[in-house]
Amino acid sequence: MSEPKPDPDTLEALRAEINSLDDAMHDLLMRRAEVVHRLSASQAKPAGTVLRPGREAAILRRLLARHAGPLPRPALVRLWRELFASSVAQQGNFSVALPADPALARLAAEHFGVTTPQRQHPSLGAALAALGHREASIAVLPWPRESDNAAEEWWTRFDAQHLSVIARLPFVSDREPPLEAAVIGLHPADPSGRDATLLRVEMPGEPSRSALAAHCGAGRVLIMRRGPGFTRALVETLETPPAGATILGRYAIPERGTK
Numbered sequence: 001m002s003e004p005k006p007d008p009d010t011l012e013a014l015r016a017e018i019n020s021l022d023d024a025m026h027d028l029l030m031r032r033a034e035v036v037h038r039l040s041a042s043q044a045k046p047a048g049t050v051l052r053p054g055r056e057a058a059i060l061r062r063l064l065a066r067h068a069g070p071l072p073r074p075a076l077v078r079l080w081r082e083l084f085a086s087s088v089a090q091q092g093n094f095s096v097a098l099p100a101d102p103a104l105a106r107l108a109a110e111h112f113g114v115t116t117p118q119r120q121h122p123s124l125g126a127a128l129a130a131l132g133h134r135e136a137s138i139a140v141l142p143w144p145r146e147s148d149n150a151a152e153e154w155w156t157r158f159d160a161q162h163l164s165v166i167a168r169l170p171f172v173s174d175r176e177p178p179l180e181a182a183v184i185g186l187h188p189a190d191p192s193g194r195d196a197t198l199l200r201v202e203m204p205g206e207p208s209r210s211a212l213a214a215h216c217g218a219g220r221v222l223i224m225r226r227g228p229g230f231t232r233a234l235v236e237t238l239e240t241p242p243a244g245a246t247i248l249g250r251y252a253i254p255e256r257g258t259k
């Protein structure tokens, strides 16, 4: 009779394997931070904001596409979101302005990291003003909804000359998200490879939703408001915006649904 093989899956052996994987991952994280430090010191990055939402989206899409095994996708996303937050913090002061709303604050923390400073303001307008006064690096506002009241309707009075919508949150969600947010920055976002443009469009009279959509190159009409003699709409499109439309921003198309 042959000797029974020693069990490689003893608690001790498995914990030793976890320890050595932790060391390997820790080494890689320290190396990654060194590269971010070199990137920041080299001035290879064009001037402007440290945050590159398009680059972050492209990294996450690439990792999600190669992801396999029992690690849940949301866990992968959480780990990398904290990693991005730490490398943004490494490159300079970064903070978030937002209206006081616990659910929005949580969505912002999930995206920009739990240790990134947040300042809550009494209104949407106050959060946007704080960004305009450079008291924050970005503002996070609720994504516009058809049911919004006039005070909540930031997109109708958005200063597209100085501000830009740079992300739609959550970027990754395996189910229909209960809450979405718009991230506003002082500079346009870098391209991610799959981006949407957010437009404010005004047309005379009372065009139908489909006429508005067709006017914007098969855009998706998110909100439509009738005014005296005109119709104003918020449209998301993948096409070149029509002449006369106001471009509110451009951002990575969020990843929705399980793969």
Ligand SMILES: O=C(O)C(=O)C[C@]1(C(=O)O)C=C[C@@H](O)C=C1
Pocket (backbone or CB within 6 Å): 036, 039, 045, 050, 051, 052, 053, 055, 056, 059, 083, 084, 087, 088
């Ligand atoms: O690629 C950059 O520009 C970086 O600063 C690095 C990095 C990253 O950690 O991968 C960090 C922050 C940016 O928002 C995007 C990417």
